[in-house]
Amino acid sequence: MTSPRWDVVVAGAGPAGLAVAAACADRGLSVAVVAPSTRPWTHTYGLWADELATAETTLLGGAAAGARYPTTLVRTGAGDHDLRRPYARLDNELVHATLLERVRAAGGELVTGRVGQVRDGRVAVLDDGAELTGTVVVDARGGGPGTAQQRAWGERVAGPVPDVVPVGGALLMDWTALRDPADPRPPAFLYGMGLDDGTVLLEATSLAGRPPVPLPALRDRLHAHLARHGLRSVGEPEKVAIPLDARATGTGGVPVGAAAGRVHPATGYSVASSLRLGPVVADAVVGGAGPAEVAALVRSRRRRATLGLLGIGREVLLGLDEAATDRFFQAFFTLPSRAWAAYLDVDSSPAAVAAAMLRVAAALPAAGRRTLLTGVVRALRS
Template sequence: MTDAGEVGAAGADVVVAGAGPAGRVLARECALRGLRTVLVAPRPDARWPATYGLWLDEAELLPPGAGYVVARARVLAGGERWLERAYAVLDNDSVRNALTHPDVVVRAGRVEEVTAPVIVDATGARSRGGVEQTAYGLRVPAPVAARVVRPGEVVFMDWRQPGTGPPTFLYAVPLPDGRVLLEETSLARRPGLPFAVLRERLLARLAEHGVDPGRTEAEVERVRIPLDAGASAGAGRVVRFGAAAGLVHPASGYGVADALRLAPAVAGAIATGGAVAARRVVWPARARAVHRLRRAGLRTLLTLDPDQTAEFFGLFFALPPHRQRAYLSGRDDLAGTAAAMAALFGAARWPLRRRMALRR
């Protein structure tokens, strides 16, 4: 429900600021535990404009009714490799509806207008001119994209470069509405690569495939994700969650699955121990240690030229699937993350090893 009226200070146990995936899932979990929950955002009913993906084995974290498209994923980095993990692209409208609990009071406004024993900041990451992932994409009809990505497939990363300049990759995924997103992505750069450059590179890449998206009505998607945020769980009555807490993988930009995974435990902690207990769940010691290792991986990525970047990801996706899963999805798997990084270091040639060693 949406309520534009006042919510008294005594009327809420928890106020969640932010109506994206992280805010919605945590508000739902709080309501499921009987907490009087208020969700506040400037435009709480606005549709989510971004394309969200996760691995199929993480889709079990979604509530009933949440839809997604499943596809096989391949990587092109010094050759073509099919990944063992299938990929899922979320149907935003159905996911948003599934995460909406009828007992959550939804308000259009700002969090300063209400108060509660616990206030959750789920308003997203703040860009401060640091390391960013940027992307420029076009949502096109499937027949237009057929020369780039076949039905039932995802091009997770195509590191073949469409020109000179910093390394970028093509991300091509089927969308729930039947269209396909063709997106040129700069994985990590300080500051982020401008959208105009990414657009030029995307059009050049598509031209190499004989694809002219200008002949159809293509919807534009622009992405900017800060990657170098530290682990920050909040203070006092405030609990940070989602990207606002730094729950974005520093070397990939992914974060929705972690928000889905953590929300039940964070809501349970709020119910039993308040903000202090919740912050311990958001950033326990092992997760902080993994975050530091992942940020070391990010520092390595920032130093690589296009050929080294392709070599890096070719080696990474040649690792055993359990090593890939540990690094990409094991938020508090310290041993698995360290083992994956060690295995990649051991497989690299000396020029790449030197880059990796210098940035640890």
């Protein structure tokens, strides 16, 4: 085989790819990133403020890399609940530019193109036939479609809108705002936060649907809500479709991010975990691990067991109607914060996730507990 020109070749320039590329460049490894484009990411990426702080420390050189929301509100039929865990939003332009700059500064190469195939974990074959050989090829080309998806339709309105989203805070989920007693399906919640330009982003969100909820249904729910509050939207909508059960698509190389199937199966989050994983992958390569060993680290038995349990949680949620979903989240967020936080993190141990699931079952009223346990049994059998 041709001797590797690069230590690491990364296919894809999303959060997962650039996190690995920058962490490798920081450690003195030679890096090439191949992607159709290296424009800044356009999605609004939310994460917990503590996760943002970790990324700032371990990956972003200590620079502040996003907006913070001290209040994180969940609104259910039981009322408002401040989670007392601040939320955050990634500053895409800054994080993207910081990561790219780290790669460039270390002599890394940015190649415009598409990787069609990865051979032997070491050779990235581009669509035009060019080959880039690395000690390790990292596959960060994003995920497959899946059958269940989170969907959301978001629009911006002039802020602040204190009766909808706490001023300076984030609305993680409001299960009361979008209710339509005449049409209770799909269960949908409102998500929202203030943006840097003074507008407030509001998203009508279907947590999980199989088949996915059509975006126009969410748009209509959002528009009805805006009309009730006399709000007018500005700018372009944000359309969200996140596959929740896509299998790992990364073949042949070291898959990371959505390509590794590492999107949270019940919530669709992956960015914080991808930013955390970059340095882990880089350390393994520096330590002499080859493609198979690094891939085994990313998709270890422990990590797969956690994803499996979280997938059961998704299947349970898929079976709940609007009222049951509201009751589920009332119970979920009354758990100790360590328990619900463990469930929301794809990097938690399987034991921590299982414990959170048992606690939420115990916290539900009898009817809800029956629904949850029936769902778990059904999901385990399927």
